[in-house]
């Protein structure tokens with residue numbers, strides 16, 4: 183198995199570079215302090231990410247990507263997503279939810295939800311989420327729940343924070359582009375470090391188990407044959 187530095191991808195789902203970009207930067211900085219971990223931040227602001235239309239061309243053709251739209255998601259973001267070992271999603275809270283921009287991004291990940299990434303181990307990706315609200319209790323929890331669920335639906339393992347950050351990092355920006363939120367900052371740093379350590383440990387574990395663990399195992403199946411059978415049962419190609 184290819185051995186390389188674990189990569190943590192940070193995705194800022196705000197339509198502008200403001201408080202969510204700052205929050206994501208703090209979390210990625212903490213992640214980068216874990217020895218050997220690399221990080222990269224992408225900002226969705228101003229990028230073309232077409233809405234999934236549910237045409238199911240990816241499914242019917244058995245592809246792990248959308249064959250229809252050649253936009254910024256396809257060109258820039260999808261390769262980064264496929265190649266990362268951990269992912270940190272950050273969004274401003276919009277109407278107590280993540281932004282539509284981030285949801286577009288997450289919906290476009292759908293075809294990669296199996297375990298057919300180039301490295302074959304997509305089921306072992308780790309993740310965590312960040313919600314930045316203008317109010318102290320403006321829906322950070324509901325936004326985090328939506329983001330966590332979307333990550334899980336693409337096979338990512340969402341880390342839990344216990345008393346340190348519960349279901350993700352919740353930040354209060356007071357509607358400013360920057361923020362002064364010591365509790366939120368603590369949560370951002372703990373989340374970033376935990377996702378980085380978890381990704382590093384998983385990668386080391388996969389290397390130790392080389393030859394003993396398959397892509398089918400990582401997707402939850404005993405064998406390739408059993409996974410193929412499950413795909414037929416679920417109507418997947």
Ligand SMILES: Cc1cc2nc3c(=O)[nH]c(=O)nc-3n(C[C@H](O)[C@H](O)[C@H](O)COP(=O)(O)O)c2cc1C
Pocket residue numbers: 196197198199200201202203273274275276277278279314315316317318319320321355356357358359
């Ligand atoms: C359309 C819209 C809806 C918003 N809805 C909420 C909300 O439900 N709860 C909340 O706390 N803040 C809400 N806000 C405020 C933003 O979450 C907050 O200002 C955030 O820090 C913006 O992040 P940014 O600087 O990265 O864009 C909303 C802002 C906009 C523009």
